[in-house]
Amino acid sequence: MSRNNSELPVTLMGESVIIPTLTQLIEETEATKEIDKALKKKARLKERYLFSPSANFEDLGGIDDIVNDLKEYLDPEQRNLVELGYNGCKRILISGVSGVGKIDALDYGFMSAARFTKKVYIDVPDEKSRSSILKVLSKSIKINEDLNFDELGAKTPGYVGSDLRDLVDEAGLVADERLRKNKTRKPNEKSSDLDESMETETNISRNVIDTDFYIALKRIKPSLKRDGFASIPAITWADIGACDHIRKKLMATILLPVKCPAFMEKTMRGKTSCGILLHGPPGCGKTSIAKAIANEGEIAFISVKGPEVLNMYVGESERKIRDIFEKAAKAKPCVIFFDEIDALCTERAASERSNVTQSVLSQILTEMDGFDNQSCLVLAATNRLDVLDSAILRPGRFDNHIYVGVPDEAARLDILKAITRNNKPPLSSEVSLKSIAYDSRLRNFTGADLRGLIERAHTIACIEMYDEIGTLDEEKFVIKPHHIESALKERGASISDEMLEFYLKSAKKVGLS
Ligand SMILES: Nc1ncnc2c1ncn2[C@@H]1O[C@H](COP(=O)(O)OP(=O)(O)OP(=O)(O)O)[C@@H](O)[C@H]1O
Ligand SMILES: [Mg+2]
Known part of the structure; x- marks a missing residue:
C-alpha cells in the first residue's frame, strides 16, 4: 500500500504508523469520501490511546467501533475489505504499542501464531519526524498559520510521541492562560514568563503561537531524561554550589560541540573525543x-545507572548498551550519562573478571568507537577511578577527566547557600553561614555531608518545637545556631585525610583537572 496524502497518520510513541484510508481499500466514490472524513475524525479521537505504551487490546477497541459504524454504508464485499484492512491495521498497531523497546520479550509462539501481520519497531523520532508528529498532533488545537514546526522539531530532541502530545496540550493551555491574563491584565502590569510572550506579540493571537510552545x-x-534517574531530576545549577568552574568546563565540552556539530566538522579533522568522566570522592556532587x-x-539526555x-541473562546487558547508543544516535543532539560507571x-585480571562485565565493557568501547560524536557525547561518573579499566580512559574514549x-571554606559557603536557598529551610538571622563554612570542624565535609548537617539541624529544631508547643508551626519555625551546633556534634566528615589523599593520588595519575 503506497503512502499518499490521503492516508491518516497515527503516531505511536513517536513514529508515524499509517492507517490506510477507506479510499485505498475500496474504489473511491463521493460516498467513500464522506465516510473517509468521518473515519478520520473518529480515529483522531482515539489517537490519545495510542500514545500510551501501556495501551492494551481493549484500548484499541475503538477501531472495531469505526468499522461497525461504517458497515451500514457498504455492500458485503466492501465490508469484507474494510474489515480485513482495519483488522490488519489493528494488529500492526498492537504490535507497535506493546512492542516499544520490548518486542523481543514477547512470547515467540504468541508472535508467530499469525496474530500479528507486521512488526513495527517504534523508535525515538528524529528531528524531521518530530516536526511532522507535532504537525499531526497540533490539528487538535487551533494554531497560528505561521507556526514554525521545523524549529519546534529542532528544539525537541529526545521527545517521543507521548511527550510531544503533552507538549501540544501544554501549549494549548499556555495560549489559554495568555489570553485570560491578557483580558484581566491592568496596564503596565508585568510578571511571569507568560508576559514575555504577550509583550513580544503586538497583535494578540487567539491561536497557539510559537512562544506558547x-x-x-x-x-x-x-x-528520555527521566530514564535511569529514580525521579525526574528537578535539580538546576542554582541548587549546586561551588561548581561554577565545572559548569563552565562542561558547557564548553558538552553543549557547544553537541549543539554546533557543523562547526566542529569544519574546524577539526577526524573524530574528536566523545567521553567526559567526572570523578572524585563520594558525595561531592557528580550526580x-x-x-x-x-x-x-x-x-536529549539519557541517564543510565x-x-x-x-x-x-547472557547477552542482555550488551543488548541494553547497544539500545542506549542507538537511542542516543536517533535522539541527537544527545548526551548519555553513565552514573557509577565503575x-x-x-579493571581486574581477565580471569577474575566476570564474563558479564567483560563483555559489557567491550560493548561500551565498541559503541564509543563507532559513535557519531559530532552530536552525541558520553558523560560518566565514578568515585572509583582507581578500579576503572585503563582501556576506557584511553584517548578517544573517556579522555576528558x-x-x-571536596570543597574548601569558600566553596562550603557557596554550597550552604545553595542548600538553604529560598529560605528553605528557614534560618534565624543569628545563623551565620559564613562562620559555619569556615569552622575548622567542617574540614573534609563534602556537599552531601553539608546537606546532612542542615537536614539534621532541621530535625533537631522540629523535635524541639514539638516538645515546646506540642505541634509544628511553619510560621514560627526557624533553625537557630544551637540546632546547628547540636547537629555538628553528631555529624562528622565522611571523608578522612587518608581517603582524600588516595583520591587525589588516583586523580593525578590520569591528570588532575
Ligand atoms: N556542590 C553541591 N552543592 C549542593 N549540594 C551538593 C553539592 N554536592 C553534593 N551535594 C548534596 O549531596 C548530595 C549527594 O550528591 P551527589 O549524589 O551528586 O554526589 P556524588 O558525587 O554523585 O556521590 P557518589 O560518588 O557517592 O555517587 C546531593 O543530593 C546534594 O544534596
Ligand atoms: Mg553519584
Whole structure:
C-alpha cells in the first residue's frame, strides 16, 4: 500500500504508523469520501490511546467501533475489505504499542501464531519526524498559520510521541492562560514568563503561537531524561554550589560541540573525543551536576545507572548498551550519562573478571568507537577511578577527566547557600553561614555531608518545637545556631585525610583537572 496524502497518520510513541484510508481499500466514490472524513475524525479521537505504551487490546477497541459504524454504508464485499484492512491495521498497531523497546520479550509462539501481520519497531523520532508528529498532533488545537514546526522539531530532541502530545496540550493551555491574563491584565502590569510572550506579540493571537510552545517546552520534559534517574531530576545549577568552574568546563565540552556539530566538522579533522568522566570522592556532587545538565534543555539526555545495566541473562546487558547508543544516535543532539560507571568497567585480571562485565565493557568501547560524536557525547561518573579499566580512559574514549573534589571554606559557603536557598529551610538571622563554612570542624565535609548537617539541624529544631508547643508551626519555625551546633556534634566528615589523599593520588595519575 503506497503512502499518499490521503492516508491518516497515527503516531505511536513517536513514529508515524499509517492507517490506510477507506479510499485505498475500496474504489473511491463521493460516498467513500464522506465516510473517509468521518473515519478520520473518529480515529483522531482515539489517537490519545495510542500514545500510551501501556495501551492494551481493549484500548484499541475503538477501531472495531469505526468499522461497525461504517458497515451500514457498504455492500458485503466492501465490508469484507474494510474489515480485513482495519483488522490488519489493528494488529500492526498492537504490535507497535506493546512492542516499544520490548518486542523481543514477547512470547515467540504468541508472535508467530499469525496474530500479528507486521512488526513495527517504534523508535525515538528524529528531528524531521518530530516536526511532522507535532504537525499531526497540533490539528487538535487551533494554531497560528505561521507556526514554525521545523524549529519546534529542532528544539525537541529526545521527545517521543507521548511527550510531544503533552507538549501540544501544554501549549494549548499556555495560549489559554495568555489570553485570560491578557483580558484581566491592568496596564503596565508585568510578571511571569507568560508576559514575555504577550509583550513580544503586538497583535494578540487567539491561536497557539510559537512562544506558547517555547513556554510549554520549559514545563514538559522528555521522558528520555527521566530514564535511569529514580525521579525526574528537578535539580538546576542554582541548587549546586561551588561548581561554577565545572559548569563552565562542561558547557564548553558538552553543549557547544553537541549543539554546533557543523562547526566542529569544519574546524577539526577526524573524530574528536566523545567521553567526559567526572570523578572524585563520594558525595561531592557528580550526580547532581549531571542532573543539572539534563535540565539545561535543547539536548536529549539519557541517564543510565551502571549497576542497573548488569543483568544475569547472557547477552542482555550488551543488548541494553547497544539500545542506549542507538537511542542516543536517533535522539541527537544527545548526551548519555553513565552514573557509577565503575560497576561496568572494572579493571581486574581477565580471569577474575566476570564474563558479564567483560563483555559489557567491550560493548561500551565498541559503541564509543563507532559513535557519531559530532552530536552525541558520553558523560560518566565514578568515585572509583582507581578500579576503572585503563582501556576506557584511553584517548578517544573517556579522555576528558574532571575532578569533583571536596570543597574548601569558600566553596562550603557557596554550597550552604545553595542548600538553604529560598529560605528553605528557614534560618534565624543569628545563623551565620559564613562562620559555619569556615569552622575548622567542617574540614573534609563534602556537599552531601553539608546537606546532612542542615537536614539534621532541621530535625533537631522540629523535635524541639514539638516538645515546646506540642505541634509544628511553619510560621514560627526557624533553625537557630544551637540546632546547628547540636547537629555538628553528631555529624562528622565522611571523608578522612587518608581517603582524600588516595583520591587525589588516583586523580593525578590520569591528570588532575
Ligand atoms: N556542590 C553541591 N552543592 C549542593 N549540594 C551538593 C553539592 N554536592 C553534593 N551535594 C548534596 O549531596 C548530595 C549527594 O550528591 P551527589 O549524589 O551528586 O554526589 P556524588 O558525587 O554523585 O556521590 P557518589 O560518588 O557517592 O555517587 C546531593 O543530593 C546534594 O544534596
Ligand atoms: Mg553519584
